Amino acid sequence: MFGYFTKRLIQIVVVLWAVSVLVFVMMSFTGDPTYMMVPLDATEEQIAQARRLLGLNDSHLVQYGHFLSSLVRGDFGRSFVFRQPAMQLILERLPATLEIVILAMAIALVVAIPLGVYAGASPERASSHAVMAGSLVGISLPGFWLGMVLIYVFAVKLQLVPSSGRGPTQELFGLRVSFLSWEGFRHLILPALTLSVGTLAILIRIIRAEMMEVMKQDYIKFARAKGADRRGVLFKHGLKNALIPLVTVFGLMMGDLIAFATLTETIFAWPGIGKLLVDSIYRGDRPVIVVYLMFVAFMFVVVNFVVDILYAVIDPRIKVK
Structure with a gap:
């Protein structure tokens, strides 16, 4: 080890x-x-x-x-525009980005796992084909267009949620977060939903493909022969053994959302690191751009390392060496 x-x-x-x-x-x-x-x-x-x-x-x-x-x-210089240490700016904006990314991934998992398992267990049913058609639409929708449509429908027409901004924040473990208040959470909904759609669609297709493969294995047939109920077969035996590729994609997509939530944050005026990058590129703020790129690279290598460790946790047959 x-x-x-x-x-x-x-x-x-x-x-x-x-x-x-x-x-x-x-x-x-x-x-x-x-x-x-x-x-x-x-x-x-x-x-x-x-x-x-x-x-x-x-x-x-x-x-x-x-x-x-x-x-x-650890000296990344000072921002030409804000006259503050560039790393400090990134760390100040990071909690805002993590909020929408974590909520987006939670939405994607909660919806994708049952739909993907169902579609993989019953691939010939019309409802399964409908799920796959919906996932294809989700993959095809441009994020910026989806964000603008959600703003128009839910913020302008229905006036259910705010269209932009982060809302009030509160301190939690030294970080400023907005999900602790209802008003702050309302500001989170649209950007998180916009980010979740593409991820949700991809996860559904991956889970379905893995479940279709897993359902052919002998241990699934043996579990059915023992009289295990369908839900137990699907989620206890089938899903557990389909998690390895899901963990890989989930880790990479989470890193991807943190690094490249620039369009979503710009559309919703969300003060995260993505919007900071866009503003820095527009203003030529080189130190902030450098810190952002190095931070993203570090984040991706750490995420890959954590994913490798999770392999051994999920499947004891896999040894890290």
Whole structure:
């Protein structure tokens, strides 16, 4: 086990180093940050001095060395726009993003598991075909279009929920969250529902495919022969053995939603890290963009590591080594 952890730690370090190289190269060709640091009426001498202070006159290799050294120290620089440490901005916005992502994944699981199990256990029924047709529609719907439709129907026409913003927040374990109050939760519903639809549709198809395969196995036939009820066969024996691919996809999709909820957060004016990234790209706020990209890379490698550990927890036959 220790050897496995050591190997995965080395892999994480190598992946993050490779990402740092890509981020540095990408940032090097996105314009000169000097003009974000000097007044609009700055002289050529002031611009040249700013370039020296930023180290932009050094070679790219030297600049990367300074860049990597700062990353190792945890110094990601200060936002050009907000004049705050870039990492602090990400951490302040992260709880807002986690709220809608966790609620979206909860909605997706609660709906996808029973529908996917049913569709896989009875694939020839018309209702099963209807479930699969609905999942195909869910996969095909663009998120930005779905978000606007939900706003029009539930916020504008029916006026059941707010159309934008996060609503009131309360402190929980040092984090500002909105789901503790009814008004805050009402603000959560539409963005979380928008995020959940695509994930829900994909999970239904994966669960159905795995259940169709599992239902052919001998232990399912044996459980039926012993007189086990249908619900027990499906959920105790069938679903448990179909969870391995579900865990893989679930982990990756959760990381994907956290990293790329930019359109949803922009549509609903949700103050998460996705909207912060969009605003930073628009304003050329390079330090925030760098922190976001490195944070997303770190998050994905951690999620993959956790998924590998969960394999052994779900199925003891799988050994981590």
